[in-house]
Amino acid sequence: MSDDLFRFSIPITVRYRDIDAQGHVNHAAYFSFMEQARVEYVRQLGLWTSGRWDDLGFIIVEACCTYERPIYYGDPVVVWLRVSRLGNKSLHMAYRIEAAGALAAQARTVSVCYDYRVGATRPIPESWRATITEYEPALRRLSR
Numbered sequence: 001m002s003d004d005l006f007r008f009s010i011p012i013t014v015r016y017r018d019i020d021a022q023g024h025v026n027h028a029a030y031f032s033f034m035e036q037a038r039v040e041y042v043r044q045l046g047l048w049t050s051g052r053w054d055d056l057g058f059i060i061v062e063a064c065c066t067y068e069r070p071i072y073y074g075d076p077v078v079v080w081l082r083v084s085r086l087g088n089k090s091l092h093m094a095y096r097i098e099a100a101g102a103l104a105a106q107a108r109t110v111s112v113c114y115d116y117r118v119g120a121t122r123p124i125p126e127s128w129r130a131t132i133t134e135y136e137p138a139l140r141r142l143s144r
Helices: 027-044 125-136 137-142
Strands: 006-011 058-066 077-086 090-100 102-115
Touching: 006 027, 027 058, 027 077, 027 090, 027 102, 058 090, 077 125, 077 137, 102 125
Parallel strands: none
Antiparallel strands: 006 077, 058 102, 077 090, 090 102
């Protein structure tokens, strides 16, 4: 992995159901791979500890992916993730998806913090901001 800004990664197992009629991973599966990485990121950083989905606290408002090369069944896949920007209510996440050691896709999502109980956006909790900023070296450099 060439980009030292990414500290967090998870391995992904390509399932048979991820493959399309052309014999490679279908484009929609990349978004599922990113979702898996996102959930593990917030779990491993301790931002989501209750296990209740209505406590997760953010929703995706934008997602895009640039496909660099196909992924095939059996390829070892790794999804790298980093928070690239923290707004007042939004978290921007960048992804690097590698297959068999080569770049397969680059992606990003924008999420907003959301209070599911009242059905409205909310500011990023200060505890989340502190934890993410401490974990992400690039965010620390930007806040100086």
